[in-house]
Amino acid sequence: MFGKLYLIPVDLGHPSFEALFPTLNREITSTLTHFVVENQKSARRSLKLIFPEIKQGELSLLTLDKNTSELDLNPALDWLKSGKNVGVVSEAGVPSIADPGSLMVKLAHAQNIEVIPLIGPCSIFLALSASGLSGQSFVFHGYIPIDKAEKTRFIKEMEKATGRNQAQIFMETPYRNNQMLEDLLSVCKEDTLLCIACDLTLPNQYIKTQTIGKWKKLKTEDLHKRPCIFILGN
Amino acid sequence: MFGKLYLIPVDLGHPSFEALFPTLNREITSTLTHFVVENQKSARRSLKLIFPEIKQGELSLLTLDKNTSELDLNPALDWLKSGKNVGVVSEAGVPSIADPGSLMVKLAHAQNIEVIPLIGPCSIFLALSASGLSGQSFVFHGYIPIDKAEKTRFIKEMEKATGRNQAQIFMETPYRNNQMLEDLLSVCKEDTLLCIACDLTLPNQYIKTQTIGKWKKLKTEDLHKRPCIFILGN
Known part of the structure; x- marks a missing residue:
């Protein structure tokens, strides 16, 4: 059974979880340990805003920015194929919209992996x-x-x-x-x-x-x- | 002091507040009594999902659908000018996007009334x-x-x-x-x-x-x- 690919919106700068995200985003993020992120430092900061108890030391982060090739994303496909759920996180707002992320989503669709967009600011x-x-x-x-x-x-x-x-x-x-x-x-x-x-x-x-x-x-x-x-x- | 015009996203069919909206939406909706809505019946249902304690009998609803003219919206402008905050609610999702609402927003801008979009599903x-x-x-x-x-x-x-x-x-x-x-x-x-x-x-x-x-x-x-x-x- 393949994992699912969650698209996780993050803040646009102002750090208030309650103003920006449904509670469901916290519930889902708390179950994830593997992420594809635009920038590792800001992703860790954003994930902490969403789920303060997140264990940063246990996270596996793979970078997806404008220089990333399909091949670079193979580790994330392997995570998904091994059954792990994976989150995609960009620097601000919704992944894939005026931001990186769509390459990962495209590869997931090609492998029949379910893609689930969460709700947040764009x-x-x-x-x-x-x-x-x-x-x-x-x-x-x-x-x-x-x-x-x-x-x-x-x-x-x-x-x-x-x-x-x-x-x-x-x-x-x-x-x-x-x-x-x-x-x-x-x-x-x-x-x-x-x-x-x-x-x-x-x-x-x-x-x-x-x-x-x-x-x-x-x-x-x-x-x-x-x-x-x-x-x-x- | 003019009131503010809040754009209030509603559900796309599935009734779960926690999955779809930030807590802030509930806080803001709980303070509003005046709304411009696409459909009165579905607006009442959606508002109840966001804020279950809402007092339906005390709400003033004005309809804005594809047949609404600028003149029809004068009562809502009067509410705003008298200092009342007003919410805009469409049938599903975000007001103004593939849905009515933008006429009200346009009139508000013309009067220098502040427009505040809330976050939710689109x-x-x-x-x-x-x-x-x-x-x-x-x-x-x-x-x-x-x-x-x-x-x-x-x-x-x-x-x-x-x-x-x-x-x-x-x-x-x-x-x-x-x-x-x-x-x-x-x-x-x-x-x-x-x-x-x-x-x-x-x-x-x-x-x-x-x-x-x-x-x-x-x-x-x-x-x-x-x-x-x-x-x-x-």
Whole structure:
């Protein structure tokens, strides 16, 4: 009998188990000793938040980041095939969504191993639901081009797609957030809606949707180095 | 001082608070008496699951469904402006995502009212994270065309987009799920990956990703009338 692969969401920075996770996550995590993680140090910290009594010395952790190959994950497949349940943990939020994890999940499906996603915070979905923009049809682009001309073209294409009532979700490296906002304000039309969702689940959480025209008039928050989701809509 | 607009996720069918929601959701819901809801009967049931001691007779519920106009929501804006906190509740999962709610959120932003999304189950994100398909770039299309020729064209376009490593997420009216699967099997290429995620969070949850070629060979689950998310990837 194969083990099961659990996808374990972790916090987005603010350390409160009660605010972020169902009790079931603690019950399941307390039974696991084998994990595939994006970063070993932060995974240990996150797992301790979920289950404080976890015995760190008894954990087996295998790293899965952007440099990991299928072959590197063989030990985790062996754990699953020997009947052990395995947890997947990324640096923040839900594994596989704007984060590593999907390679492990893909390999598990190919071996008919059951995959069970647990419930927890995901910045993209929190931002979308709180944006007031279309959740009936939407795209997540991840990071958009850095090159000035390409970025401008990409922003214009996204803006055009909002006319089909499709929300356009994207991110930026946090130290370039203020520049991204400037670019959006200079490229987009006055009546296009922009949602900025910043520091989600943290005490200084900031979620605001308004037209580009109004963003230009407002003294905006300083977004520098704050994890941020941008959404364009109409 | 304006009230706050809380987005309150509800269950996807299986009635277990501990499996689905952080304790914080109960604490917040217990303080609310005013709600904007997709369906009054199911909202009352869902709220009782989250906070069993809720006093149903003291609740003020305003309906927000696909027929609701901005004007219809004026009473809820008045509640917020008078300082009352208001909860938004849809039939299943997270408000505003493949469900009503975003109109209320949009109006709140326009009035500078704070919007706070709570954490809970969302079938689209659970399916995507557990699919093994790309969570770095993805589209949610909602319902795709019903007309045979249009549907075929749409499926082929989605399949083409998977080549850019962009997962394609969509739904079907549950009584047409088996037909949708047949269409996908007849239109898509043998090596395209298809994830079927069905009855999420329920005891008979079924999440499986494999190639179209393998789906053809496998005796598949009966998907009839089971809530289902389809994802194409590569």
